[in-house]
Amino acid sequence: xxxxxxxxxxxxxxxxxxxxxxxxxxxxxxxxxxxxxxxxxxxxxxxxxxxxxxxxxxxxxxxxxxxxxxxxxxxxxxxxxxxxxxxxxxxxxxxxxxxxxxxxxxxxxxxxxxxxxxxxxxxxxxxxxxxxxxxxxxxxxxxxxxxxxxxxxxxxxxxxxxxxxxxxxxxxxxxxxxxxxxxxxxxxxxxxxxxxxxxxxxxxxxxxxxxxxxxxxxxxxxxxxxxxxxxxxxxxxxxxxxxxxxxxxxxxxxxxx
Amino acid sequence: xxxxxxxxxxxxxxxxxxxxxxxxxxxxxxxxxxxxxxxxxxxxxxxxxxxxxxxxxxxxxxxxx
Numbered sequence: 001x002x003x004x005x006x007x008x009x010x011x012x013x014x015x016x017x018x019x020x021x022x023x024x025x026x027x028x029x030x031x032x033x034x035x036x037x038x039x040x041x042x043x044x045x046x047x048x049x050x051x052x053x054x055x056x057x058x059x060x061x062x063x064x065x066x067x068x069x070x071x072x073x074x075x076x077x078x079x080x081x082x083x084x085x086x087x088x089x090x091x092x093x094x095x096x097x098x099x100x101x102x103x104x105x106x107x108x109x110x111x112x113x114x115x116x117x118x119x120x121x122x123x124x125x126x127x128x129x130x131x132x133x134x135x136x137x138x139x140x141x142x143x144x145x146x147x148x149x150x151x152x153x154x155x156x157x158x159x160x161x162x163x164x165x166x167x168x169x170x171x172x173x174x175x176x177x178x179x180x181x182x183x184x185x186x187x188x189x190x191x192x193x194x195x196x197x198x199x200x201x202x203x204x205x206x207x208x209x210x211x212x213x214x215x216x217x218x219x220x221x222x223x224x225x226x227x228x229x230x231x232x233x234x235x236x237x238x239x240x241x242x243x244x245x246x247x248x249x250x251x252x253x254x255x256x257x
Numbered sequence: 258x259x260x261x262x263x264x265x266x267x268x269x270x271x272x273x274x275x276x277x278x279x280x281x282x283x284x285x286x287x288x289x290x291x292x293x294x295x296x297x298x299x300x301x302x303x304x305x306x307x308x309x310x311x312x313x314x315x316x317x318x319x320x321x322x
Contacts, residue, residue, distance in 0.1 A: 016322030026320075041321025042289060044263040044314065048282035052317020056287045059318065069321045077294055084296040085289035085316055156322070206322035 002036075002201055004148055004179055005094070005126035007065065009036035012196070013226045014067060014181065015219070016206025023058050025215050030062055033219035037065035039096055039204065041072075042086055056089075067128060069096040074109070076116045083120050095120060096150070096183075096204075098130045106156045106184075110137045114144055121145025130183050133167035135174055142178065149178055150204065153195060154185025157207040161191035165198070172199045189218075189225030196229025197237060261312045275302040277313065289316045 002009050015035040020026035030038060040059060045052050059066060068086035073079040076099060083095040099116055101109030108131055117127050121144055129141050133151045141149060151171060154160035162168055163185070172180060182195045183204040192203045203226055212218035260267045262281065271277035274290060274297055290297045291314040297305050307313075 016320075018320035018322045020320075039321050041319045042316040043319035045283065045288060045317035047262075049317070050285075052287050052319060053285055055320065056318040071321055081291055081294055081296055085291060088296065088298060089287055089289045089316075089318060 002179065004128075009065065009202075010034075011036035011223070011226070012202040012230055013192075013223055014039065014202060014204040015209065016204070017059065018206055019210035020215055023055070026210075027058060027062065029209055029215040029219035030064070032216045033209070033223040035064065035219075035223070037067050038062065039067045039069050039206070040090065041069050042082060042089065065094070066090050066092055067094050067096050068092065069130075070098045071096075072100065073098060074100050076112045076119070079112070079116045080119050083116075083125060084123075087125070093124055094126045094128065096128045096130060107152070108132060110134065113137070114140045117141055117146055118144035128181070128183075133164060133171050135171060138171065138175060142175075147178070148181065149175065150181045150183035152184040153182050153191070154187075156184040158185050159187025159208055160185055161187050162195055165194075168195060168198055168200070189221045192222055193225040193229035193232070196226055197232050199233050202226075258307065258309050260307065260310075263313070263315055271307055273303055274305040274307060274313070277307060278302065278315070283315055285317075287317050290314065291316075 002012050011034050013033055013035045014037045015030055015033050016039045017026055068090050070079040070082040073082055079099045087093055097117055099109045099112040100106055113129055117129050120127050127146050128148050128150050129146050130150050131137055138149055153162040179201045181202040181204055182200050186192050186205045187208050209215050209219045209222060260269060269280060271280050293312050
């Protein structure tokens with residue numbers, strides 16, 4: 001159980017809905033993952049088009065929390081307007097705030113991100129900012145009114161996994177009471193387990209599941225990995241050591257001469 | 258009146274945003290609209306007056322990560 005902006009979620013996995021082979025596989029993958037929330041977006045509708053209606057009906061049938069995003073927005077104005085449009089269509093004040101700063105890496109424009117976050121928090125949004133692992137930016141986002149932070153662990157869709165574990169550890173240590181969700185860059189269930197072992201509260205991922213040969217199987221694997229990592233964190237992990245320590249008792253060992 | 262709808266130029270007669278949506282066969286409560294980069298609520302479309310050169314965005318739910 002995790003609480004985000006006053007809403008309790010049963011699972012610590014949030015799943016994206018893009019790039020699946022079919023709507024049916026998307027629905028089955030979401031169910032297999034036991035995700036508690038799904039991300040969605042807004043895009044241009046064709047005249048007379050019904051694509052949006054069909055997709056929205058599918059998402060509603062899943063009966064999960066919906067986290068709309070501002071993906072593709074490169075300015076504060078774009079992100080703020082998209083967030084307001086999303087609030088109207090999806091009927092939620094949750095928004096995954098993305099203000100992209102670089103076309104190649106899709107890394108966030110953290111300056112625009114903080115500015116947009118302040119505007120949206122003041123307007124009553126529950127902002128989930130897609131950010132870096134920079135502690136100063138994190139502070140600014142909290143000052144702007146964010147109550148959840150979503151640092152990347154690698155570029156979106158890269159599947160690299162945590163490329164800077166030291167920074168993630170530092171972030172966890174600096175903000176012990178802030179829900180931290182690793183968003184973007186996870187490629188394997190072991191990556192998800194690793195960040196959960198570090199004490200992160202949840203993970204958000206999309207491509208690693210959607211582009212797997214078997215998205216449903218991979219979704220299930222990520223769900224298990226998130227649970228395993230969380231339980232391991234709560235159970236107290238053994239610190240690594242340089243020397244061997246026998247696990248079998250040495251007292252009572254027979255001596256043969 | 259010249260309007261840009263979802264990035265495409267249109268020459269169309271529509272006094273309000275609601276009339277434009279009807280003329281272009283847009284319908285449904287899953288649509289979100291913006292004019293010149295500002296949200297126009299669904300409840301405001303019938304009274305929202307369009308003018309020459311306006312840029313309209315009509316969006317709907319889509320897959321997202």
